Amino acid sequence: MAHDLRTQEIKNPIDVAEYLFKRLHEVGVRSIHGLPGDYNLVALDYIKPAGLSWVGNCNELNAGYAADGYARVKGVAAIVTTFGVGELSAVNALAGAYSEYVPVIHIVGYPSTTAQRDGLLLHHTLGNGDFHAFSKMSAQISCAVSLLNDPHEAATLIDNAIRECILKSRPVYISLPTDIVQKKVDGDRLKTPLDLSYPPNDPEKEDYVVDVVLKYLHAAKNPIILVDACAIRHRALAETHELIEKSGLPVFVTPMGKGAVSENLPNYGGVYAGDGSNKGVRERVESADLVLSIGGIKSDFNTAGFTYRVSQLNTIDFHSYAVKVRYSEYPGVRMNGVLTKVAQKMGKLNIEQGPTPNNDIPDDEIMSPSPTITQAWFWPNLGQWLDPNDIIITETGTANFGIWETRFPKNVTAISQVLWGSIGYATGACQGAALAAKEMGIKRTILFTGDGSFQLTAQEVSTMLRNKLNPIIFVICNNGYTIERFIHGWEDSYNDVQEWKYKDLPAAFGALPGQVATYRVETKDEVMSLFKNDEFASGDNQKLRFVELVMKWDDAPAALRSTAESTAKRNAEAAANN
Known part of the structure; x- marks a missing residue:
């Protein structure tokens, strides 16, 4: 009652x-x-x-x-x-x-x-x-x-x-x-709308932390900025960009932080992932006497198998829950306010420039007479084809590591599941990302997934068709779980998959006439022809575009090779210790 x-x-x-x-x-x-x-x-x-x-x-x-x-x-x-x-x-x-x-x-x-x-x-x-x-x-x-x-x-x-x-x-x-x-x-x-603002830091604590950060920043001879995923997730990108642009310091991203920083900035230096880093990046980051780490997640795949060589003694960590200066932690001091004040107060800093990444094709790939599409050749080429504002989704596997070698144009959103790493994620995520892009007027959503991963969640192509979405889907046809092969079981059957007629699937999922365009590319020339095809590349194309991208089963990006080697070694050591 x-x-x-x-x-x-x-x-x-x-x-x-x-x-x-x-x-x-x-x-x-x-x-x-x-x-x-x-x-x-x-x-x-x-x-x-x-x-x-x-x-x-x-x-x-x-x-x-x-x-x-x-x-x-x-x-x-x-x-x-x-x-x-x-x-x-x-x-x-x-x-x-x-x-x-x-x-x-x-x-x-x-x-x-x-x-x-x-x-x-x-x-x-x-x-x-x-x-x-x-x-x-x-x-x-x-x-x-x-x-x-x-x-x-x-x-x-x-x-x-x-x-x-x-x-x-x-x-x-x-x-x-x-x-x-x-x-x-x-x-x-x-x-009454929901209050979605972060509670402000205690002003006294925040100012103290800012002073400590500035002290080490002004004393540093060659500081750098390293941006990771939690800068994106915890809505600190505006503050991060202000710091990057006002300071002029060399800035690098981690694999999970890819897309967080505008890669056409003059001080952008590339992807840092320990031994899996872009050319020249590892030397510059690891020689820095101060690393401003923003939103760091130091997981194995994010660090190419824990191969970071950056001392905590030379690091200031900015997080959503605390700021950590060397070995001193300041809990409850959120990074957003601290980054803003540091950018406002820092004045002139010592700057030693870093490397400038590019989408140049490696010399040995240019000299190679082989028509075969290789990972080392493909990913820099992709960077030349991408447009500003693209959304790029890469599956856990060769694509996830290959994209480290792609320098993005402005405002590209990169989506990959580096930490959780559930294969099949990217095809499902592509449906959601393409729908969000459509709602926001973003023209191109592009998926790169391996054939093994695609087989887990292929049905979402059906959902894309049902919702009239038009992403560009590349299925890398390399006969199985290449990332697993490099860790263990090089030619074992458990890393093989049944070869599907992938580009026949949209029709099987009920695509209407004219709703889908399908392609199969097996050579470098065919890739270049596809990239130069204006109808294929157009953001205004209302067709879902589905590409079988054929690569060798035993080829992988260099970063994947080194990470897999580290993973296999750690697994073997753990087994030996037991």
């Missing part, structure tokens, strides 16, 4: 699902990924009235990857699954989003609160009356879990989850039971 009285007191009652989807619209979501299931069907009816579109993926794993790709372009994404069977299929993708700091809102249609309370033996459950098992699993890969079991708390829990998702740049989990969907909340709350 008390609940009914409280509902009657609401001046502008709206349904919980309407409130949820309107809040998603407010923060920039325009498309909802996911799959229908009987526990979320009524909630799905609220998507269109809220000004949102339903994507409709082929499976929940792909939907999770797609939401991840969408969020990396748009800033936040949402996925709807059903209880148990649906949400668990998405867990791998959401774990990747958690690992790589990608803000995805996961909404799960739940059985009714009465069914949960009575422990009913329902389908999609474990049959033991435990309705919390799955949310507990997702709690490990979410920065907030909001179980909407009480309509009087629902609006507050929704607002909190969305805010946490964006401020912490990680997935959140929202349960939506079937009997809560149409319960009432106060619609007047929507008149």
Whole structure:
């Protein structure tokens, strides 16, 4: 009775699902990924009235990857699954989003609160009356879990989850039971937008940290800046760019930070990844007497197998949660404010220039009479073909490492899953990224994936066709898992895959006449002809373009070779120690 009285007191009652989807619209979501299931069907009816579109993926794993790709372009994404069977299929993708700091809102249609309370033996459950098992699993890969079991708390829990998702740049989990969907909340709350600003640093602490940073910066003879993924994820790019441009210091990116910095800046020096670095980069970075590391994630693939040789004694780390100057940590001092003040106060610095990366083809590749497309030849050539504002997605494998050798034009967005490294990610992410690009008026989304990886999530080409998306897809046909071969099992059958007729797949997925153009390139000349084909390259081309790019099974970028060698060595040492 008390609940009914409280509902009657609401001046502008709206349904919980309407409130949820309107809040998603407010923060920039325009498309909802996911799959229908009987526990979320009524909630799905609220998507269109809220000004949102339903994507409709082929499976929940792909939907999770797609939401991840969408969020990396748009800033936040949402996925709807059903209880148990649906949400668990998405867990791998959401774990990747958690690992790589990608803000995805996961909404799960739940059985009714009465069914949960009575422990009913329902389908999609474990049959033991435990309705919390799955949310507990997702709690490990979410920065907030909001179980909407009480309509009087629902609006507050929704607002909190969305805010946490964006401020912490990680997935959140929202349960939506079937009997809560149409319960009432106060619609007047929507008149107050969510506060998505970061809490300011304590001014005294911030100023102290700024003074410490400036002291070491002015004392340094040849400092450099190194930008990594968390500068992107934690919305510090504006402050980072101000520091780069005002200081004139040589700036480098890590593999995960690729695309964070405009690569046509005169002080841009290339990709630093220890032994896997671009030409001249390792020497310049490792000889620096001070490294300003912004948003660093020092994972194995991001450092080419932990081959960084930069002392903490020469490093200042800027993070979302703290600043670390050499061995002194200042917790609770967020990088954004510190970077702004350092840029404003630094004055003249000692500058020793770094290398200038380019898209020149290596001499031995120019001299080679072989028509075979090689990794060393292809990736610099790609850099000559790319346009400003392109979105480039590279799969974990040869593409992910090859792109280090591609110098981007202005404002290119690079998407790859360097830390989580779930093969198949890139094709799903391409669907989400291409959809976000379409919403934002960005003309070209380009995917590079290996044949082995593509086979895991190929169905998302179907979703692209359904949503009338027109990305350019390159499937590298090199007969299997090349990255795995370089780690272990050079010619073993477990690294082989069935050879598909890849370019026949769009037709099998129901492409309409004129909706797709397919190509197969086997030689360097054929690649160059394709790159020079204006119709193929055009951002205004409304066709999905699908390319079989043939490379040798035993060829890989130099950075992949060195990283794989390091990984294999570490695995062997671990085995020997046991």
